[in-house]
Amino acid sequence: MSRLIVISNRVSAGGGAQGGLAVALSAALREHGGIWFGWSGNETSEFTGHINFQRVDGVTTATVDLEEQDIDEYYNGYANRTLWPLFHYRIDLAEYERSYAEGYQRANERFADTVRPLIEPDDLVWVQDYHMFPLGKELRRRGITNPIGFFLHIPWPPRRLLATLPEASQLVEGLLDYDLIGFHTKEWLQSFCDYAQEELGGTVSQDGVLTALGRRVRLIACPAGIDAKEFAALAASQKARETFERVRESAVGRTLIVGVDRLDYSKGLEERFLGYERFLTEHPEERKEVVLLQIAPPSRGTVDSYQRIRSALEGLAGRINGAHAGLDWVPIRYVNQGYPRDMLAGVYRASKIGLVTPLRDGMNLVAKEYVAAQDPDDPGVIILSRFAGAAEQMTDALLVNPHSAEEISDALRQALSMPRPERIRRWERLMHGVEQNDIMWWLQRFTDALRQIPASVD
Numbered sequence: 001m002s003r004l005i006v007i008s009n010r011v012s013a014g015g016g017a018q019g020g021l022a023v024a025l026s027a028a029l030r031e032h033g034g035i036w037f038g039w040s041g042n043e044t045s046e047f048t049g050h051i052n053f054q055r056v057d058g059v060t061t062a063t064v065d066l067e068e069q070d071i072d073e074y075y076n077g078y079a080n081r082t083l084w085p086l087f088h089y090r091i092d093l094a095e096y097e098r099s100y101a102e103g104y105q106r107a108n109e110r111f112a113d114t115v116r117p118l119i120e121p122d123d124l125v126w127v128q129d130y131h132m133f134p135l136g137k138e139l140r141r142r143g144i145t146n147p148i149g150f151f152l153h154i155p156w157p158p159r160r161l162l163a164t165l166p167e168a169s170q171l172v173e174g175l176l177d178y179d180l181i182g183f184h185t186k187e188w189l190q191s192f193c194d195y196a197q198e199e200l201g202g203t204v205s206q207d208g209v210l211t212a213l214g215r216r217v218r219l220i221a222c223p224a225g226i227d228a229k230e231f232a233a234l235a236a237s238q239k240a241r242e243t244f245e246r247v248r249e250s251a252v253g254r255t256l257i258v259g260v261d262r263l264d265y266s267k268g269l270e271e272r273f274l275g276y277e278r279f280l281t282e283h284p285e286e287r288k289e290v291v292l293l294q295i296a297p298p299s300r301g302t303v304d305s306y307q308r309i310r311s312a313l314e315g316l317a318g319r320i321n322g323a324h325a326g327l328d329w330v331p332i333r334y335v336n337q338g339y340p341r342d343m344l345a346g347v348y349r350a351s352k353i354g355l356v357t358p359l360r361d362g363m364n365l366v367a368k369e370y371v372a373a374q375d376p377d378d379p380g381v382i383i384l385s386r387f388a389g390a391a392e393q394m395t396d397a398l399l400v401n402p403h404s405a406e407e408i409s410d411a412l413r414q415a416l417s418m419p420r421p422e423r424i425r426r427w428e429r430l431m432h433g434v435e436q437n438d439i440m441w442w443l444q445r446f447t448d449a450l451r452q453i454p455a456s457v458d
């Protein structure tokens, strides 16, 4: 069996706090053997390409330190100030700076130089996400002929939006050096094809092979999932039960609505708060019957737009609480912390409504975790944004337009009054999907497709 070389910006094998994806990639590396390569997260005064190898829970990791300028231009710059906002349809927040594009290219060349000698002839190479778009091309330039796959964890933007990026065509051309590109949804895949066809004169065959500029790449929609069984088991664990009791007690008989997100402008948190406020004003009789628990640990705090969203949310939560709270009730409990996964599972289970309303999201695994954590006899209701990749699969959720406070308010009303048989019916179908297309299915599907690629011949 071929070894797997996984390449991603950050490497997170082992450790209790790792997310579902990291667990799955670690499992694949344990099974196939191989190496997980990426940035260490640390800074060095001069880039030397020195690799730090570690063996973590049966997985070999190989990491490099980057110079301050690389971190500023590649990670904080192009990845998080340019590509992330643009790919989440926020060109108003995207910063286009040549120095960022250059730093991004330089860091990717450095990654390619460093990982190149680790790749053996029979290895499958799997590059992850938007930090690493040019890596495949750089590896080809260095003589790598192995199958190289790429998976994009975020949306692919519509052609007209992508065209605002000065390096758009170059970026897409670079992707043609991969053998396989995976997206979470058909919609993101379609947007990619649209750009390749309209701007690069490419053609796409019935079976999803794009031919453009003399190169061929297979495209698949391969939605990521969670380890549903493990998550359901977590929800029944001692720690989850304790958390469940604690959270339920603190709600003193009120219905708990939960939101769990990284603090990011793509997650639609302001719109969510406004939709909830709308619900409180439209349904005064429901006031004091509900409480919204929003858990949002800060991320990417060095980027201004993240500082702005953080203070905007604090202001908004304060204003809504000030306007509506009573002596013994505050409508929004806003928590800026991360929690271990078993506690999170307990929180999901204690909440009768899961409110997942990103303005754009590649997939959104929180929606799937919420479903997996429910009590099958008395499940909660999930309200899900139409603009999350997860909506393509989770059609039994209450789907809403997250920009519309009225739709959020209506969905809250519908969720609160939904009869138990309907809740069970919807949940069973959702849970079936979450179990069928779980994280191991995703992994298997992508690596199988990659394995079917014959080694390219120069």
Ligand code: ADQ
Residues within 6 Å of the ligand: 019, 020, 021, 153, 154, 224, 260, 261, 262, 295, 296, 297, 337, 338, 339, 340, 341, 344, 361, 362, 363, 364, 365, 366, 367, 369
């Ligand atoms: P994210 O944008 O980080 O991921 P998401 O898919 O929801 O979004 O995953 C977040 C993970 O972090 C979940 O496993 C969740 O449990 C965890 N998490 C969030 N808040 C937490 C908290 N307060 N405490 C503890 N854990 C918390 C990117 C893309 C998504 C895509 C994934 C996977 O933006 O669209 O689904 O990658 O491809």
